[in-house]
Amino acid sequence: MAAFALFYVASKYGRIWCGFACPQMVWTLLFLWIENRIEGNRQQRIKLDKSKLSIEKLAEKLIKHSIWLTVSLITGLIFMSYFVAAEQIYIDFITLNTTSLITGWVLFFTLCTYVNASWIRDKMCQHMCPYARFQSVMFSDATSTVTYDNQRGESRGPRKLNQVKPQGLGDCVDCNLCVQVCPVGIDIRDGLQYDCINCGLCIDACDETMSKFSYGKELIRFASETEQHNDAKAKYGYIALLLICVGFMASWLHNRSEFEVSVLKDRNALYRVNELGEIENSYQLKILNKSDTKGHFKLSYQGLEGFRIESEKNLIVEPQQISNYTVTLFCRMKAKYINL
Amino acid sequence: MVQKTSADKYNVIFQTKAIDDKIYIKEQKGFYQSIRRYLSVGLMLLFIVTPFIKYQGNKRFYSMLKHRPKSSLLLFLPARFTDFYLPLYYGGLCLVLCRQ
Numbered sequence: 497m498a499a500f501a502l503f504y505v506a507s508k509y510g511r512i513w514c515g516f517a518c519p520q521m522v523w524t525l526l527f528l529w530i531e532n533r534i535e536g537n538r539q540q541r542i543k544l545d546k547s548k549l550s551i552e553k554l555a556e557k558l559i560k561h562s563i564w565l566t567v568s569l570i571t572g573l574i575f576m577s578y579f580v581a582a583e584q585i586y587i588d589f590i591t592l593n594t595t596s597l598i599t600g601w602v603l604f605f606t607l608c609t610y611v612n613a614s615w616i617r618d619k620m621c622q623h624m625c626p627y628a629r630f631q632s633v634m635f636s637d638a639t640s641t642v643t644y645d646n647q648r649g650e651s652r653g654p655r656k657l658n659q660v661k662p663q664g665l666g667d668c669v670d671c672n673l674c675v676q677v678c679p680v681g682i683d684i685r686d687g688l689q690y691d692c693i694n695c696g697l698c699i700d701a702c703d704e705t706m707s708k709f710s711y712g713k714e715l716i717r718f719a720s721e722t723e724q725h726n727d728a729k730a731k732y733g734y735i736a737l738l739l740i741c742v743g744f745m746a747s748w749l750h751n752r753s754e755f756e757v758s759v760l761k762d763r764n765a766l767y768r769v770n771e772l773g774e775i776e777n778s779y780q781l782k783i784l785n786k787s788d789t790k791g792h793f794k795l796s797y798q799g800l801e802g803f804r805i806e807s808e809k810n811l812i813v814e815p816q817q818i819s820n821y822t823v824t825l826f827c828r829m830k831a832k833y834i835n836l
Numbered sequence: 837m838v839q840k841t842s843a844d845k846y847n848v849i850f851q852t853k854a855i856d857d858k859i860y861i862k863e864q865k866g867f868y869q870s871i872r873r874y875l876s877v878g879l880m881l882l883f884i885v886t887p888f889i890k891y892q893g894n895k896r897f898y899s900m901l902k903h904r905p906k907s908s909l910l911l912f913l914p915a916r917f918t919d920f921y922l923p924l925y926y927g928g929l930c931l932v933l934c935r936q
């Protein structure tokens with residue numbers, strides 16, 4: 497379902513998923529916000545990085561990385577709450593009661609989040625993400641992407657505020673803000689580039705500049721080559737597939753069983769004929785209770801004459817737990833007719 | 837001196853690190869940034885509460901890891917990205933690491 501939604505959105509608005517909703521972007525945005533609060537704006541950060549090591553610099557870096565690591569740890573815990581009971585994992589982790597397996601995975605995801613959102617950042621989108629690579633096949637002339645209006649903007653050049661536009665110059669005042677805000681570090685004025693994640697930040701930056709100079713907005717804007725949407729077939733195709741997937745998902749959610757059972761022949765014991773002349777076979781019964789309430793199970797059989805089962809009377813499985821039982825099956829028919 | 841064009845800049849095979857210098861992003865306010873921020877907050881909240889969501893009295897988005905060894909394979913997915921990242925900095929690692 498997510499894949500078809502993604503394909504549809506990409507065919508219509510390019511890499512808008514990358515720029516607005518991708519977890520990589522969401523976490524990078526949060527990390528950047530923290531960085532800005534601690535180290536200051538862009539100029540202050542550049543200055544800090546270039547400055548010599550001092551107590552102040554060390555303190556700022558230490559605080560920043562500690563907060564980043566804390567956020568990463570919380571992310572790791574949240575991620576693991578999809579795999580172990582959500583209410584329990586937080587309490588267990590704080591009280592140091594998680595198993596080494598869970599602790600290991602939490603720390604692994606902490607590290608992944610920290611490395612991704614603090615160090616890798618845009619390189620993930622540019623060099624590692626498979627989705628970034630294959631979505632170009634979904635682009636068409638009708639796909640809206642962030643575009644610089646070349647005709648209106650060129651020739652670019654600086655000028656003073658409130659000055660009449662110098663002859664021969666376009667609307668671009670060459671303030672370079674569109675480059676400074678770009679999370680992938682590109683210059684949209686160079687034309688459509690595969691790195692662009694359609695985040696729209698350069699639009700915000702340029703609109704701000706245009707307002708200051710009292711020029712019309714949207715020198716940079718979302719635009720498609722044809723500006724008309726003639727991809728109806730693809731559009732309805734994607735929507736239809738999406739609806740089918742939503743239907744499947746809803747039905748899966750509705751019909752998901754509350755337990756799973758598996759029966760395995762006990763490999764340690766062969767069949768045997770007991771003193772009553774019955775053939776006796778042992779099985780391992782596993783019951784997985786997926787619900788949040790205690791499960792009471794009863795073992796029975798139908799349509800088999802001459803059989804009987806021996807097992808615990810009450811099969812009780814705790815919520816979200818698995819229980820193993822040994823079940824013995826007896827067959828009172830003559831041994832020669834039975835092929836076990 | 838010949839000026840390097842942006843096309844030259846990307847026409848590299850072994851110098852990927854050179855084009856990946858740290859980017860200092862300027863914080864920007866505006867329409868699209870607001871959408872990004874609000875959406876991010878919404879998505880994060882969704883990420884946190886989803887494992888608690890119950891339907892017909894039971895959790896639906898929950899994979900019982902310790903009872904399903906196969907589910908743990910899902911957890912290895914992020915590790916695959918390490919495969920992509922290392923070559924970016926150190927070129928092919930085939931000679932050193934590949935089982936082949």
Ligand code: SF4
Pocket residue numbers: 515642674677678679680681682683684691692693694695696697698699
């Ligand atoms: S060019 Fe503009 S839309 Fe594209 S990634 Fe950079 S800031 Fe975002």
Ligand code: SF4
Pocket residue numbers: 649652667668669670671672673674675685701702703705715716
């Ligand atoms: S923000 Fe607008 S005006 Fe400033 S350099 Fe970019 S395109 Fe030109």
